[in-house]
Amino acid sequence: MIPPASPAFDIRSRHDRDWVILTVTGDLDRSTAERLKAAVRTVWKVEPAGLVLDLAAVSFCDSAGLSALVYVLRGCQALDIGIALAAVEPRVERILSLTRLLSAFDRYQSVEEALDAGGDGQSSGSP
Template identity: 80%
Template sequence: MIPPASPAFDIHSRFEREWAILTVTGDLDRSTAERLKNAARTAWKTEPAGLVLDLATVSFCDSVGLSGLVYVLRGCQARDMGLALAGVAPRVERILSLTRLLSAFDRFHSVEEALKAGEDGQRYESP
């Protein structure tokens, strides 16, 4: 049996309220993590106040994808800028939890919530 094709991977960037927003679509894995890193490097060049990764349509993340997220986190920390994850799917949240990285990221239900919290300097609090 042939497994179903994984969703096409894509990253769109936009800027709002001085924040760079990267909307990621598809699986974040060995074949796509470098594209996430490149998109973050491009966003950092614009010197935004922070970076929001919209992961609402990312349904899978492997260890290499996870290392891409950690790369972005460390890059934002080195530049003293905020990083927020928005719309994290349960499956992706689980891998962050299993690897004990969940608390390293500010997480929000939506990009809008992340932007508002960035203005207010708030961190996401798990229910």
């Protein structure tokens, strides 16, 4: 069952080149993690070359949010779809770093950098 929508949470999708960009706004937590997973499943159906998660407007991520990100990562890997994180907010980056998830993703300062890199694995994010 998908939890009720959080009024401050939103996911917007757009296409650029052969990639899909999901811009996530709001907290990524127990009440919103299923919405991210559902949005990504929709993306997988169009079989893009890659997926960029724009996290610039995500300032909080709990264990359910981390689980959703692992789900996205594993699904993209299984489907051979590139995955990148863009503009990760410092507090979320710290959580990802503490859980050692940050190193599993290519990450970039902006969506444009991620698209320019095209999933070549050359992350310009901080270590």
